Amino acid sequence: MAPLSFFYVLVPFLLFLTPALSTNSEGNALHALRSRLSDPTNVLQSWDPTLVNPCTWFHVTCDSNSHVIRLDLGNSNISGTLGSELGELKHLQYLELYRNEIGGKIPKALGKLKNLVSMDLYENRFEGEIPKSLSKLKSLRFLRLSNNKLTGSIPRELTNLSNLKVFDVSNNNLCGTVPVDGPFATFPMESFENNRLNGPELKGLVPYDFGC
Ligand SMILES: *[C@@H]1O[C@H](CO)[C@@H](O)[C@H](O)[C@H]1NC(C)=O
Numbered sequence: 001m002a003p004l005s006f007f008y009v010l011v012p013f014l015l016f017l018t019p020a021l022s023t024n025s026e027g028n029a030l031h032a033l034r035s036r037l038s039d040p041t042n043v044l045q046s047w048d049p050t051l052v053n054p055c056t057w058f059h060v061t062c063d064s065n066s067h068v069i070r071l072d073l074g075n076s077n078i079s080g081t082l083g084s085e086l087g088e089l090k091h092l093q094y095l096e097l098y099r100n101e102i103g104g105k106i107p108k109a110l111g112k113l114k115n116l117v118s119m120d121l122y123e124n125r126f127e128g129e130i131p132k133s134l135s136k137l138k139s140l141r142f143l144r145l146s147n148n149k150l151t152g153s154i155p156r157e158l159t160n161l162s163n164l165k166v167f168d169v170s171n172n173n174l175c176g177t178v179p180v181d182g183p184f185a186t187f188p189m190e191s192f193e194n195n196r197l198n199g200p201e202l203k204g205l206v207p208y209d210f211g212c
């Protein structure tokens with residue numbers, strides 16, 4: 001075969017394959033997640049990596065283009081940790097992992113989930129700091145991280161999340177002051193209670209890692 005005709009056959013073929021490859025990468029990301037988790041009540045049993053995409057798996061919802069838009073694993077008795085592969089779920093809108101026993105750090109890579117509307121990680125065992133990268137989630141409306149073991153200060157960058165309607169970090173081990181700018185002007189005190197926080201930030205001063 002002449003090199004040029006090979007090109008004309010190969011390029012359309014590769015373009016045809018691309019959508020399948022990208023949905024498969026979402027299945028691969030979810031399968032990598034599964035491998036990090038302990039699942040004593042077999043909630044993830046239907047997660048079969050040999051299927052063409054993860055859209056028929058229980059607790060996973062796709063849009064009409066077979067992209068994963070929801071992960072619903074609240075109250076699922078799962079433990080283990082999350083990894084950076086979750087950042088591959090580029091179309092994800094709802095990350096619901098509340099009321100489990102998941103520990104370790106909240107991966108920085110979650111800042112890649114540009115379409116995320118809701119991140120519910122409350123009532124788990126997450127530790128370490130709240131990643132600054134979450135300030136890149138411009139669509140985020142609900143961020144609930146309460147009842148974990150998070151430390152450090154509340155990243156000031158989160159004040160840029162202009163769509164944020166609900167923010168809850170109560171019952172953690174956070175320190176420093178509470179931001180007052182942007183959406184933080186509207187969040188109730190209850191969102192911050194039971195931490196080592198020093199109360200609202202004072203305008204004009206920059207004491208936010210004071211006491212951390
Ligand atoms: C979680 O574990 C409890 C106790 O073992 C069980 O009753 C419940 O059905 C489990 N939940 C799920 C979603 O499997």
Ligand SMILES: *[C@@H]1O[C@H](CO)[C@@H](O)[C@H](O)[C@H]1NC(C)=O
Pocket residue numbers: 135156157158159160
């Ligand atoms: C976001 O917040 C940080 C810290 O408060 C600020 O320096 C930055 O300019 C803001 N804007 C964007 C688009 O990140």
